[in-house]
Structure formats: structure tokens, C-alpha cells
Amino acid sequence: MLKISYTRSDPWDSTLNPVTLAEIRDHLKDLKHLEQYLKVLEEESGGAVRRVGDVGGGQYRLELGEAYRTLTHTLVYQIVQERLGGKAARIFRLIHRNGMMEQDQVAELAMISKKDANLLTFKLTQDHFLLIHEVRKSLVPSPANKITYLFHVDMEAVVRMCLEWVYKSVYNLIVQRDTTHADNTRLLDKRIRVDSIVENLRQSGGTEEQVRExxxxxxxxxxxxxxxxxxxxxxLFDSEIGLDETMFILQMFVYYQRMQG
Incomplete structure (x- = not known):
């Protein structure tokens, strides 16, 4: 679907031009149950694949903005879980999906004790995953108990914060990798020279005794x-590659948010 869409759309567009079932089948002649697979993509891709018409057996459109939004939300939920644990991730996900929530609602809907909910929402707020919005129940000046505090998530701000962490982590990995190499330069150069001599000996017909020496x-x-x-x-390199993938997803989310804005 991507290959076909890229021939008729700007690949950076949030929404690509539709492709038909017939076109997909032409490229995947040996794939059985194509309609069922498309149905699964339509229902389970978080809005990344949508059926938009019936021409050619059915028209399907790729929503790249939605795809990166879904990927990013899942990624941020994982980051929260790694930093603050499963219960905090549950609270964050709940508030994000509901928009704005009062403290008592959080404990009830997350099925967590009020004490734990209070502690975890405080930690999430302290780490800038949650924001607090004050709502007065009356325009008339009133005591503090007349103010309702609502928790909510500014996902773009959270993503930008996570990106900063990723940038710093990648930089630290590069520095660590360079330092490790610099501290062992002579030894690594010696290994390269020995391997080169051994390879030349083997290519020129040297004996095993010479190789061992x-x-x-x-x-x-x-x-x-x-x-x-x-x-x-x-x-270190594997960790850097993993962070590069995370960085790419977060950057694409910000890119598509900016397009929509």
C-alpha cells in the first residue's frame, strides 16, 4: 500500500491518496485472504488504514499522521512505565484518553487505592507528564475547597521532553563509545595489525606455525x-540504534502535529 501510494502522493503528506483492493492484489498475487487482512488493518491499526470507498473492490487510504500518533502514544506509555512503573503508566494512559480528570476519578477508574493514586499523580506531575488545571466552581471568591483540580496531558509537550532525553542519551552513548575506543587505541591497532599479517600469510601460503607465531x-x-x-x-552501538528509532518516531509525531497546527 505504501509503495503504490508513494507513486501518486507526496510521501510527507499526513494523508496519502487511496489505493484499491485490485491494485494491491496485482502486487500480491500469491497472498490469500487479502480482504481479511485489510479488514484487520482497518480495525486494528489505530486509524492508520481506512476504507474510503468501494471502487476497484474497495478503496483504502493510509493515514501516516495517525500511524505516528498511535506509535508515539504507545512509546510514551512505555517510557512512563519504565520510569515510574505499571500503575503510573495506567494512570497516565487513563488521563490521556479521558482528557481531564479529577483526583477521585483517577483512583476509581484506574482501580488503584486513593493513597497510591495521589502519590503517583504527584510523581507524574512532578516529572512533567501531567499538568494541573484549576477550575473554580463559582465566579465569586471562595475558599480553596471550592476549586476543582483537573489533571490532563499535553502530549506534544511530553513528546518534546522525551526527545530531549533521547538526544542526551544518544550523545552520552557516543561519548562513551569514543572514550572506550580512545582508551584502547593502541591495543585495537595492534589487533588490526596482527589480523592483517595473519591474513597476508594465509593468502601467500604461510605455514600454520608462522600464523601461530x-x-x-x-x-x-x-x-x-x-x-x-x-x-x-x-x-553501545545497539543501544544507539534503538534510541535512533525512538527519536525518529517522536520527531515524526512532532512533524505531523506541526502540519495539523
């Missing part, structure tokens, strides 16, 4: 240290 230029302790450094570098 060259490999023994690296002590056992040096070999272990190189393996440790390589493992650390790989782990």
Missing part, C-alpha cells in the same frame, strides 16, 4: 581485553 604477538590478557572492548562497543 604472529597470533602469539597478542598475549592472552590482550586478547581478552580486545574482546571486552569490542563487546562493549557493540552493546
Amino acid at each position: 604472529v597470533e602469539e604477538m597478542m598475549t592472552e590478557a590482550e586478547v581478552k581485553q580486545v574482546e571486552k572492548v569490542s563487546s562493549t562497543q557493540d552493546r
Whole structure:
């Protein structure tokens, strides 16, 4: 659907031009139960796939803005859970979906004790995941108990905050990776030279004894240290790639929000 849509739409548009069932079938001739798969996408993709007509067996439209909105909401829920736990994530998700909620409503609908709900909403507010909106029950000046406090979520502000965390984390990973390499430069260069000599020997018909002699230029302790450094570098790089994916999703959410604004 993306491939077909990109031939007739601006790929950066929030809403792409429709494709028909017949066009999809032409590209996926061997795929059985295509109508059922499209039905599942329509019902379970969070609005990313929508049926918009019946021409050509059915017209379907991709909503990229909705796709990134759904992905981002799920991602932010996971971030809240990792930072503050499952109950906090449940409260955050509940308030986000309901718009604005009073404290007592939060405890009741989240099925959490009032004490825990109060503590977790405080933590969520303190960490800027929640905002508080004051509503006076009367225009006449009144005591504090006449003010209702409503919790709500500004998702774009939360996403921008998460993006800042991601930027800092990526920077720290890059610095750590560069530092690890710099601290072991001589040893890593030695490993490269030894491997190069061994490869040349094998290509030129050197004996196994000659190869062993060259490999023994690296002590056992040096070999272990190189393996440790390589493992650390790989782990840092994998973490960086994971954060890059997170960054991309959050940035696309902000992009489409700006388009709608």
C-alpha cells in the first residue's frame, strides 16, 4: 500500500491518496485472504488504514499522521512505565484518553487505592507528564475547597521532553563509545595489525606455525581485553540504534502535529 501510494502522493503528506483492493492484489498475487487482512488493518491499526470507498473492490487510504500518533502514544506509555512503573503508566494512559480528570476519578477508574493514586499523580506531575488545571466552581471568591483540580496531558509537550532525553542519551552513548575506543587505541591497532599479517600469510601460503607465531604477538590478557572492548562497543552501538528509532518516531509525531497546527 505504501509503495503504490508513494507513486501518486507526496510521501510527507499526513494523508496519502487511496489505493484499491485490485491494485494491491496485482502486487500480491500469491497472498490469500487479502480482504481479511485489510479488514484487520482497518480495525486494528489505530486509524492508520481506512476504507474510503468501494471502487476497484474497495478503496483504502493510509493515514501516516495517525500511524505516528498511535506509535508515539504507545512509546510514551512505555517510557512512563519504565520510569515510574505499571500503575503510573495506567494512570497516565487513563488521563490521556479521558482528557481531564479529577483526583477521585483517577483512583476509581484506574482501580488503584486513593493513597497510591495521589502519590503517583504527584510523581507524574512532578516529572512533567501531567499538568494541573484549576477550575473554580463559582465566579465569586471562595475558599480553596471550592476549586476543582483537573489533571490532563499535553502530549506534544511530553513528546518534546522525551526527545530531549533521547538526544542526551544518544550523545552520552557516543561519548562513551569514543572514550572506550580512545582508551584502547593502541591495543585495537595492534589487533588490526596482527589480523592483517595473519591474513597476508594465509593468502601467500604461510605455514600454520608462522600464523601461530604472529597470533602469539597478542598475549592472552590482550586478547581478552580486545574482546571486552569490542563487546562493549557493540552493546553501545545497539543501544544507539534503538534510541535512533525512538527519536525518529517522536520527531515524526512532532512533524505531523506541526502540519495539523
